[in-house]
Amino acid sequence: MSTTRLTIKDVAARAGVSKAAVSLAFNNKPGVSEATRAHILETARAMGWEPNLSARSLAAGSGTVGLAVCRPARQLGLEPFYMEFISGIESVLTERSSALLLRLVRDLDEEIELQRHWWKSGQIAGSVLVDLREDDPRIAELSRIGLPAVAVGHPSLTGPFAALWTDDAGAVGEAVRYLAALGHRRIARVGGAPELGHSIIRSGAFSAVMAESGLEPGRQTATDFSGEDGARATRSLLASADRPTAIVYDNDLMAVAGLSVATEMGLRVPADVSLLAWDDSQLCELTHPNLSAMSRDVHAFGAEAARTLYGVLSGARPEPRAVHTPVLTPRGSTAAPPPG
Amino acid sequence: MSTTRLTIKDVAARAGVSKAAVSLAFNNKPGVSEATRAHILETARAMGWEPNLSARSLAAGSGTVGLAVCRPARQLGLEPFYMEFISGIESVLTERSSALLLRLVRDLDEEIELQRHWWKSGQIAGSVLVDLREDDPRIAELSRIGLPAVAVGHPSLTGPFAALWTDDAGAVGEAVRYLAALGHRRIARVGGAPELGHSIIRSGAFSAVMAESGLEPGRQTATDFSGEDGARATRSLLASADRPTAIVYDNDLMAVAGLSVATEMGLRVPADVSLLAWDDSQLCELTHPNLSAMSRDVHAFGAEAARTLYGVLSGARPEPRAVHTPVLTPRGSTAAPPPG
Numbered sequence: 001m002s003t004t005r006l007t008i009k010d011v012a013a014r015a016g017v018s019k020a021a022v023s024l025a026f027n028n029k030p031g032v033s034e035a036t037r038a039h040i041l042e043t044a045r046a047m048g049w050e051p052n053l054s055a056r057s058l059a060a061g062s063g064t065v066g067l068a069v070c071r072p073a074r075q076l077g078l079e080p081f082y083m084e085f086i087s088g089i090e091s092v093l094t095e096r097s098s099a100l101l102l103r104l105v106r107d108l109d110e111e112i113e114l115q116r117h118w119w120k121s122g123q124i125a126g127s128v129l130v131d132l133r134e135d136d137p138r139i140a141e142l143s144r145i146g147l148p149a150v151a152v153g154h155p156s157l158t159g160p161f162a163a164l165w166t167d168d169a170g171a172v173g174e175a176v177r178y179l180a181a182l183g184h185r186r187i188a189r190v191g192g193a194p195e196l197g198h199s200i201i202r203s204g205a206f207s208a209v210m211a212e213s214g215l216e217p218g219r220q221t222a223t224d225f226s227g228e229d230g231a232r233a234t235r236s237l238l239a240s241a242d243r244p245t246a247i248v249y250d251n252d253l254m255a256v257a258g259l260s261v262a263t264e265m266g267l268r269v270p271a272d273v274s275l276l277a278w279d280d281s282q283l284c285e286l287t288h289p290n291l292s293a294m295s296r297d298v299h300a301f302g303a304e305a306a307r308t309l310y311g312v313l314s315g316a317r318p319e320p321r322a323v324h325t326p327v328l329t330p331r332g333s334t335a336a337p338p339p340g
Numbered sequence: 341m342s343t344t345r346l347t348i349k350d351v352a353a354r355a356g357v358s359k360a361a362v363s364l365a366f367n368n369k370p371g372v373s374e375a376t377r378a379h380i381l382e383t384a385r386a387m388g389w390e391p392n393l394s395a396r397s398l399a400a401g402s403g404t405v406g407l408a409v410c411r412p413a414r415q416l417g418l419e420p421f422y423m424e425f426i427s428g429i430e431s432v433l434t435e436r437s438s439a440l441l442l443r444l445v446r447d448l449d450e451e452i453e454l455q456r457h458w459w460k461s462g463q464i465a466g467s468v469l470v471d472l473r474e475d476d477p478r479i480a481e482l483s484r485i486g487l488p489a490v491a492v493g494h495p496s497l498t499g500p501f502a503a504l505w506t507d508d509a510g511a512v513g514e515a516v517r518y519l520a521a522l523g524h525r526r527i528a529r530v531g532g533a534p535e536l537g538h539s540i541i542r543s544g545a546f547s548a549v550m551a552e553s554g555l556e557p558g559r560q561t562a563t564d565f566s567g568e569d570g571a572r573a574t575r576s577l578l579a580s581a582d583r584p585t586a587i588v589y590d591n592d593l594m595a596v597a598g599l600s601v602a603t604e605m606g607l608r609v610p611a612d613v614s615l616l617a618w619d620d621s622q623l624c625e626l627t628h629p630n631l632s633a634m635s636r637d638v639h640a641f642g643a644e645a646a647r648t649l650y651g652v653l654s655g656a657r658p659e660p661r662a663v664h665t666p667v668l669t670p671r672g673s674t675a676a677p678p679p680g
Contacts, residue, residue: 048456048460048485049460062463064441064463073427073428073430073431073434073639074424074427074431074639075427076423076426076427076430077420077423077424077425077426077427077428077621077638077639078420078423078424078427078621078622080417080418082423083416083417083418083422083423084414084417084418085417086416086417086442087413087414087415087416087417087418087444088413088417090413090416090442090443090444091413091414091444093443093444094413094443094444094445094446097454098443099441099442099443099458100441100442100443101404101439101440101441101442102426102430102439102440102441102442103430103433103434103438103439103440104427104430104431104433104434105434106434114437116388118439120388120389123402123404145388227622227625227626228622253622253626256623256626256627257626259626259628260625260626260627260628263628264628281417281418282418282566282567282568282593283596283623285567285600286567286593286596286597286599286600287596287600287627288599288600288603288604298417299413299414299417
């Protein structure tokens, strides 16, 4: 295969015009006739040449979207949420013939430096910011440089950026009230990474709704969202003297792992213990029994994030919007607690 | 937030030098003293300015890697293989502070056009080509334009590109011989998308090794790799008069779905039917019983693809290499067939 590159000079020579004429034709500027412009574009196309546009106009023209994710690489491939979220973004980008520039970062400082570089050097038209923390340093740093972005998180976390969020507190309330209505008194929660804004919101909502329902404070465990951590947390909960009769998980991967642990420990789901998953990817319908879940369409959520960003890029200033709030989808893993 | 952009003129003014001097300093060219160069770079850094490099030098310098995947967006988020493969690529890119330009395409013509555009306009340093077909049109078109790439597929499919593959035929042989050694005579295979090169290789190997083992030709079903299709195929196989006593799946998602279908139909795994998964993501260890699988480290496979591409970019001409060939990992879903 040859790696010889055609230049604008080659195109000009073949078309029998000056280099300047080629440039005018491609930049759609006056100075060449319509017939000449058509001839030049056709010649270039036939030769397989495209102008080496500036990075900025490329990114703006092609609408490349940046996404930096601060998670270990292995985990990205295992947790359904991100993959579905990314696939949702891609579904909108594909319609627009745009692409996603994806990078894993080790910490938020690296992400700030990266987003700054992507934006200043013109590699992206805008970004989707995810996994917002309390007092997230990205908000000040990236709004200061004018990065167009949509921030996926509660408006209390997203500063001046367009915010897209799901009502986590409301969903936690619905989950706990459902289990309490079934008769559960000892409800535990296997939460996600404790530094994330939505973990803090869910954790606070869980405590509050347990108290409102007149229940003892339920045990809450933090994890890294992995199946392994979910299994460990479940084993610890189910081995305790006052083991819970119901467990709410912060994603579905951990709930699938929890189901396996319950079976391994000789407990029947849901007769002995009820399990309630979160996010509800296809996984929940692949287990036996199928997992009850707080369902939301993560793919559609990703698509909405991309559409909101393109809105921002066209000059919209969208209000913060709660979308795709998880709804209770009861399946085979939740029932009344065992008697006594 | 302000979107005013600094220009090279602003930097030159602040540093008290000419625009040409700023350009020389950033391009590391002679014509400015070391002290002046340092002063200019420091001034630009303090102002938050970076040169608007050409797209080509950006892509080359930052080593952006292109990946186009011809699968429906929803499926990308559900099938563990791609997510783990992408996470493996990202693990190598992160070490190099590079990013992945990811795009879903509807067909190979769209991919050819996209790769051509990415390469000609300088948005990528090279690409990873996946899901190769027999007589894949990408091979001729993309080698003709000199795109640096690694092609993930058997060397019979990859033309002049650096090839990285797994020995699918060998792995299918190992799977069938293992099940035959356990005593199975009726073995079925739930395969993937029939147009893919590796599906064709696995399908041919399955027929050949069944014949070699003196077994009746096993039934083979094509699917789209989804859990839903895997469940449908399993239901059809297990409802048939001469139902197989063992089923080999082309990924793990379909095997998980198959396990659920067997349970739903009142069949015990492995006492009544053995199930053998492929690829072996974390999913296989989350089910009960755990799924036996032809395991390979898909994350490491993705990382190897990225490293091979960077080798190609540094001028290497790597030999085709079979890596991470699946190895049999027996767990709880395979055993001797039921008597009779």
